[in-house]
Amino acid sequence: MNKTWNNKAWFMVLPVLLLVAFSAVIPLMTVVNYSIQDTFGNNQFFWAGTDWFADVLESDRFWEALGRNLLFSAIILTIEIPLGILIALNMPKKGLGVPVCLVLMALPLLIPWNVVGTIWQVFGRVDIGLLGRTLYLLGVNYNYVNNVFDAWITLIVMDVWHWTSLVVLLCYAGLVSIPEAYYQAAKIDGASRWAVFRYIQLPKMKRVLLIAFLLRFMDSFMIYTEPFVVTGGGPGNSTTFLSIDLVKMAIGQFDLGPAAAMSIIYFLIILLLSWIFYTVMTSSDEQA
Numbered sequence: 391m392n393k394t395w396n397n398k399a400w401f402m403v404l405p406v407l408l409l410v411a412f413s414a415v416i417p418l419m420t421v422v423n424y425s426i427q428d429t430f431g432n433n434q435f436f437w438a439g440t441d442w443f444a445d446v447l448e449s450d451r452f453w454e455a456l457g458r459n460l461l462f463s464a465i466i467l468t469i470e471i472p473l474g475i476l477i478a479l480n481m482p483k484k485g486l487g488v489p490v491c492l493v494l495m496a497l498p499l500l501i502p503w504n505v506v507g508t509i510w511q512v513f514g515r516v517d518i519g520l521l522g523r524t525l526y527l528l529g530v531n532y533n534y535v536n537n538v539f540d541a542w543i544t545l546i547v548m549d550v551w552h553w554t555s556l557v558v559l560l561c562y563a564g565l566v567s568i569p570e571a572y573y574q575a576a577k578i579d580g581a582s583r584w585a586v587f588r589y590i591q592l593p594k595m596k597r598v599l600l601i602a603f604l605l606r607f608m609d610s611f612m613i614y615t616e617p618f619v620v621t622g623g624g625p626g627n628s629t630t631f632l633s634i635d636l637v638k639m640a641i642g643q644f645d646l647g648p649a650a651a652m653s654i655i656y657f658l659i660i661l662l663l664s665w666i667f668y669t670v671m672t673s674s675d676e677q678a
Contacts, residue, residue, distance in 0.1 A: 424650035442651035452652065454627070455635045456659070459611055462545070462631065466610040469550055471603060474557025475595070479587070481562055492562075495555040507619025510548045514620070534621060538628040541621050545629060548616060553606060560602045564595035600671045604664055611660055632656050 425442055427435040446452050481491045501509075514534050516522040525532040534544040572590050581589075614633035617623065623630035623638075630638075636656065640649035 421650045421653055424646050425654055428647050438647060442647045443655065446648055446652045446655060451635065452632075452655075455630055455632045458629070459631050462542075462613070463607055463610040465546055466549055466553075467603065467606060469546070470554045470557050470606055471599070473550070474554050474602065475561050475599075477554070477558045478561035478565055479591070481558070483566060492559070495558050495562075498552050498555050501552070503615035504619055506548065506552050507616040510544060510616070511620045514544050536625055538625055541625060541629050544620060545617050548620065549610065549613070552616075553609065557602045557606065560598040561595055564598040565591060568594045596671075600668065603671065604667060607667060608660060608664060611663070 423435075426438055426440070428438045428441075429435050477495075482488055498506075513519045514522045514532075516526050516533060522532055522534075531537075532540050534540040568590065573586065576586050576590060612633055613631060614637070617629045617631060618634055618637075621629045623634045632652070633656075636649055636652050639645050639652065
């Protein structure tokens with residue numbers, strides 16, 4: 391039996407495609423154009439080929455910033471994924487506590503990134519900040535402006551406070567979708583709490599955990615606003631991630647060619663790592 395395809399539906403998608411082309415593809419092509427050319431002003435460009443890419447890849451500045459990004463993302467994922475699962479497992483599944491917990495979990499996600507940075511910038515100040523002043527009175531020598539360790543701890547705690555809720559909500563959605571019959575069967579078999587988590591809850595959460603893992607990796611790897619507001623990339627360059635270094639190069643130094651090349655490399659690294667994470671997690675799910 392021959393099927394008749396209605397291609398008129400593509401006209402409904404056309405406005406979306408045009409919007410994506412205007413907001414993503416065209417700026418990307420502009421960046422590519424700057425990455426392979428050099429300019430001395432007056433809208434005059436000269437072919438540079440892959441020179442800018444070579445300069446970026448040979449720069450210690452790039453690799454140091456990339457190392458900070460990878461370290462920060464690894465710490466964030468190590469803390470937020472298990473913590474989000476733990477909180478979701480202990481949230482109520484029925485009653486008045488459900489909406490209360492969901493609202494409390496959603497509140498940090500509603501705060502804009504620059505506001506989060508401003509909140510923690512004030513919160514950690516030794517003179518007027520609640521955290522900084524309290525630690526000072528307790529005799530703790532805390533100063534995120536001058537101490538590298540304190541700056542990193544502040545950024546990590548800030549990110550955990552801001553984004554763990556996303557992991558919690560995704561895991562909670564996976565947990566509430568598990569039929570009650572699974573728990574009843576496990577109770578009849580005398581399964582332990584760990585066995586229920588290992589063989590029932592964790593497999594049912596794998597899909598949402600994949601989403602949470604990818605979202606948190608991409609967000610943490612591209613972090614810019616919060617560390618820029620809180621530390622400005624300091625002390626020294628200790629919290630200068632690739633995003634901050636890229637903005638400094640493009641806007642502060644106005645090196646458009648190297649900045650464009652770095653942004654493309656940055657983009658490709660995120661795509662590659664996200665693809666690796668997705669492939670590994672989905673392949674393990676298929677094997678299971």
